[in-house]
């Protein structure tokens with residue numbers, strides 16, 4: 001039974017968000033013609049209102065356009081220079097939120113975006129693993145609203161394992177407290193392992209309506225401790241329609257090589273229409289073992305492109321050269337959310353921006369983005385920082 005009220009903190013937050021939008025609009029007008037804008041960290045509201053549907057397919061980004069589809073999958077910009085994941089799946093008035101990174105500073109940005117799409121309670125929340133860039137939005141300290149405080153959540157599906165010593169970390173303790181409070185407020189909480197095994201009322205498949213289902217995939221590291229937190233990631237498939245024309249959308253969190261091998265072994269994975277690039281396009285994920293099976297049509301990377309947050313080595317910055325080389329034989333439809341401008345100054349901008357992959361039961365998915373739908377290989381960043389893989393060269397020549 002869906003609860004229908006948004007929590008009181010949200011209206012206060014919308015008011016603050018509105019004020020910030022006004023301030024930013026003024027600043028943007030003054031800086032017209034500049035390529036990059038310096039946005040105050042944590043308080044950048046993606047400019048969804050300013051984008052109108054263009055005649056050219058795929059560019060429009062009004063909520064009304066996006067919600068006219070039976071299914072939409074949104075990869076969010078997070079309002080700061082840090083890489084992180086936050087994905088919204090919307091099917092009619094049913095919503096699934098997968099992760100809420102990159103930092104607790106992303107919460108106003110995420111909440112403002114969700115406010116445009118979430119009707120009533122958030123029906124499902126998946127927390128893939130206990131890393132800040134995925135669960136910070138659920139793990140605030142006391143006195144600060146988390147997304148659990150701002151939205152009622154009906155069903156929360158969490159990771160089944162963590163690496164050792166997690167309970168010594170403040171953010172993890174915050175997450176446990178916030179989750180317990182949400183449960184006390186009426187949310188049903190399952191681990192991914194409980195879902196796969198159908199234990200305690202959980203189920204491996206949840207009906208989202210419109211002929212769309214959320215399937216929790218099985219993974220070895222739901223039951224065994226991995227050395228890397230990433231391999232504990234909850235993996236999920238959204239399936240739309242049935243039979244030959246069915247479409248499939250895959251989310252593997254930050255699963256790495258080891259986890260991907262088990263994922264392929266333990267699940268009967270189909271060819272997928274959309275793959276959220278594992279681990280932000282890291283070289284340790286999206287291995288050939290997985291790609292050979294899923295053969296993705298569209299790949300979305302949630303990252304601050306070219307950021308030195310994790311490494312100074314250019315070709316290992318997200319999305320990495322190795323990731324690009326492995327994905328290229330399957331598709332050139334690769335998109336990424338944000339672009340790092342000057343990490344030391346906290347400056348970033350949109351690469352594609354918020355990305356929404358939309359689909360009806362009939363027909364192929366359409367990609368919309370709040371800034372543009374330029375393919376990764378055609379961006380200035382790619383030209384300056386990446387080698388064109390052979391598969392993409394051949395395509396350019398053809």
Ligand SMILES: [Zn+2]
Nearest residue numbers: 131133254279
């Ligand atoms: Zn991550």
